[in-house]
Amino acid sequence: MSLELLDQFHDPDLCKSVLERLNAALTGPLRFMEVCGTHTVAIFRSGLRSILPKEIIHLSGPGCPVCVTHESEVNAFLDLAENPKVIIATFGDLMRVPGSKSRTLKAAQADGARVEVVYSPPDALKIAAANPDAIVVFLGVGFETTAPGVAASLKMAKAQGLTNYRVLSFHKIVPPALEALLGDPETDIDAFIMPGHVSAIIGLEPYLPVASKYGKSAAIAGFEPLDILQALLFLAECKRDGRAEVVNLYRRVVRDQGNAKAQAILAEVFTPSDALWRGIGNIPGSGLEISDAFAAFDAKREFGITITECPPLPGCKCGDVLKGKLAPNLCPLFGKACTPAKPVGPCMVSTEGSCAAYFKYQVD
């Protein structure tokens, strides 16, 4: 999309008119949750948060893939990085994520571990081809958005007969996490903004239970201020009218049925599994393991990696923040023991985490 067209989605006058309609539609507090790090940052960065009506309460759910990567998963890839035969290929934002002993990939790299930051999984294939004596392990962290690209890299490796490429799959999928949140009697959420990128892959259908089973509304939205305001307007109108609906408001990118090709490659390369979410714990059916057909490329099988839950960090309230029960600044560690420079919990780890965004952007 051209930048000029995108500019219209943060046109101040258009935004102001939607904001006025939003104000008029509100009949009381509206507690909405987004489950996407890009939405978290967009809402803070655009300054939207500071101009929203005070009745609107913004909650950031478990939508940042780096943040929800469990510390025992981080420990597993940090251990793997110490293997002299292994080159770790990773997206950049995993470099600073601490494991349970505050170790990071950045520190491991300084100690001599071979770690390469890549922009896409095919870059990792190139590294594998150029280093036939090493085993290149790509760290498969991310949601439905990134998993298809990783799946494609496995198919490419198979087709090319590349025998030294592996994936360590810690991929997670969003709908089971939503169900886990909605099924928790302590959560207090009126409505959801659904992740634009994830929805482009999975479409509308997986979200339907949010309305049909739990009676909440949800809108798939883009990332520009106008996208977010329109979604909030829809959610406020639903609440005013006592309706529960799931709608796709990001039609310039998301088709209701999602992306069939991407869904097919996910089904071919991965099988659903249970997965540990940092700050939350085990969520049944929320992970993606490498299927038997691609077993030869599975780093977990090759290196005998099993993930067991380690105890939560003392004092860290990230679980409550991710479930929308606690605002970031009300955590006793926030800004004191836990800062972006020395994060304790998952929400402070990635730039897209709710605590990190709050720390970085919130004026008051």
Added chain:
Amino acid sequence: MSDKVLLDYGSGGKASQRFIGELFLKHFDNPELRRLNDGAVLSVGAKIAVSTDTFTVDPIFFPGGDIGALSVHGTVNDVAMMGAQPRYLTCGFILEEGLPIDDLTRIVESMGKAASEAGVWIVTGDTKVVPKGAADKIFINTTGIGEVIIDPAPAGDLARPGDAILISGTLGDHGLAILSTRQGLSFETPVKSDCASLNHIIVDLLKSVPDVHVLRDPTRGGLATTLNEIAIASNVTCEIIEDDIPVRPEVKGGCSLLGLDPLYLANEGKFICVLPEAQVEAALALVRKSPLGVDARRIGTVTAVDKPGQPGRVLLKTGLGGKRLLGMLEGEQLPRIC
């Protein structure tokens, strides 16, 4: 000379002498260097400003410049920001054995040209050759000496509530040019480094516009980090307006593709100027006369900190009319997962 840098060239013997004579002296020639003494004897005004910087940029050649030009511009600019006219540079080279002489020649030539444009002499230097793998191609250290023309010099702790914040041009060009070259990315409209020596424009500004409180070049960490340093040192709030910050459309586009923020990207030919409201028009008119300052803009205002005892900080008024913090860069900017 061989077509590659040999360990012999750093031996101190005849090979070193030929290497220095045929390459460095040729491109840096000036009366002081020509004497080939152990050092240089210089005369400058009563007060001098000194700054040193080491350049390790990878790639060594990038759109809009190279490590050689950068090593001159970077140090010249640091000296100029101290309210001084840069006069002399020293340079130290660490060369990796096997570096192609053609590459080194291009770099040295470009340093010579940059120095002559900035009006500085490279008066003394040193070369060391290290075995292959002990350094990455070429590292350059330069130290600059300048004559202080304004005393007390502008400084980071002199911003005062009511002052205006100016920027001399577009932001993020250098950082994005380096990152995209490193990643092998090319954009429809090529992004070029802005690296340039700012001393002439700075000296003009200091001589004709009184009362410049702060001069800083927003290099590593970008505008956001440098403004935070100023806010903390001066114990003030810097309020800047997003829509007034000049960023080229191609830089904006490239940044959104790579998940980067142009306000945190390095610049090598831009400066921030903080000065009283009354001097804004005069300063902008003067800076815009230079080809290096055509895009100069006022981007904000200095105000008092909200609460006494609170550290200085930077607030950004967004295009939507909202307000948010603009914090300091934590570590290097890393590409995101999604």
